[in-house]
Amino acid sequence: MLKSLTPKDLDGGVNLLDIGCSGAPDEKWRPIRRLVNYIGFDPNQAECERLDAEPREFLSTRHLPYALAGEDGERELFKTKSIYCYSLLEPKHEWLERFSYADLFEVEGTIPVTVKAMSNVAELAAFDADVVKVDSQGLDMEILRNGRDIVSRAFYVETEPGFVEHYRGENTFCQVAGLMGELGYLLFGLTLCGVPRKGPFAKRKGKTQVMWGQNVWLKDYVALEAEGRAGTLTRAKALKALLLCAVEGVPDFGYELAVCFRGKGLLSGQELESLSSESAWNLSE
Template identity: 50%
Template sequence: MLSNLTVADLDGGINFVDIGCSGDLDKKWEPVSGLINYVGFDPNEEECRRLNAEPSSFNSRLFVPFAVHDGKEHSLYKTHSIYCYSLLEPNMPWLDRFAYNNLFQVEGTEQVQTHRLDDVDAIKPINVDVIKVDSQGLDKRILENGQRLVDQALYIEAEPGFTENYVGEDTFTDVDVFLRNRGLRLFDLELFRSARNNPLGKVSPKQQLMWCQGVWLHDLVAPSVVFQPLTRAKALKALLICAIGDFLDYGYELAAFFHGKGLIDDNEFKSLSEKKTWEL
């Protein structure tokens, strides 16, 4: 069932918003790339033009040259590693205690105009299904300024830190509390550690947790969660996303919920009790 879904079945496809996009998507999305309508945000206008001109395996793809935050002008801190660029200043007294501190050394600044996620014209008509955000410390504030999209999203992926690696950073706790209050629940967590800047840093059996990659899914079954509009297409996307993330037990719980609402039929529901139905 799930492996045979088409763009038409999904009311145009899976609408995927990637904030702070860099590199390719995780391989787990490859089996459904042809169903994805991808919108990526990167403040580099020249890079967006280049990426928009490249061929793509997605159903559709658009790169938008915006820095996403609160709609105000901010300083962009250009660090030694482009992957550590942030609108927040690196917290060097803290980072200097760790072996990867050189990646965060500021080599220049630039004033940039930011845009609220809910105000971006390119995504106003879109009913968003997936949000991925990697903002180097601003995940919660970006999502707060995109609550319309958060309330539509079935799946949100973020990379918050456990400590203030940037001055005033939104930590994991901040992000998790915000998303729980919007009806999303933590489903997966990949942990990242860093060695301290001393002779035992690289050989220490355990190093300090520094940041993570978390996945939150909307708890559509919870009676306190009001998720509208809940259509057959949105239900099928939710099941497909559970298959992509290997959240099969939640997927089956959703299937029972959707079946009760008449969004999937008896045969579809019966097939979803078998693990092979979830293989893409």
């Protein structure tokens, strides 16, 4: 059932927002790439034009030259030695200097950039996001909180907050987890990332202090429905939720949602039965 879904079944496809879109999209999206409408954000206009020119197999692709933050305005972007450490927040050097990757955060200058709150991006007015991925170098909470109306309608949210402050004023995992809980999301993915300290063990492989994590949050429609907070659920939204459970590899949660959706008349009995085997959730080509 899930492998045969078309954009028409999904009300035009799965809508994915990629905030901080440097690098290639994650390979996990490959099995459903022809169902995905992709919008990426990068504050560099030239980079957006370059990315738009690259061949992609998504249903549609667009890159917007905005830096997202908590509110509209002008901010300074800290340009660091590594482009992947650029941030609207200043690196916390006295902390970072203790670790082997401190040089990546060395500030080489600042540039003024125009920033927008997610909710105020005109191009998103008609884009009902199903997936929101945030890789913002310390601004996850600020972006999510001020894009709450968009995030609350999504099913799948990916964040990458630190467990400690790498930047001054950085939002940490505990803050992000609190907001996601308020919005009815559950944690389904937690990839922990650590870095060794400077010194004779700087290149040692093994256990180090956990510095940040890559997190996946899925909306708990079962609990929200019981609380009367699920909002208006359509068949297309239900199918997209099930498809995204397959992408994340969580058929147990997907089937629980399917039972809930069947109770609301969004799935047929035959469709529910077809989802009772693990193979039904395998999207591999």
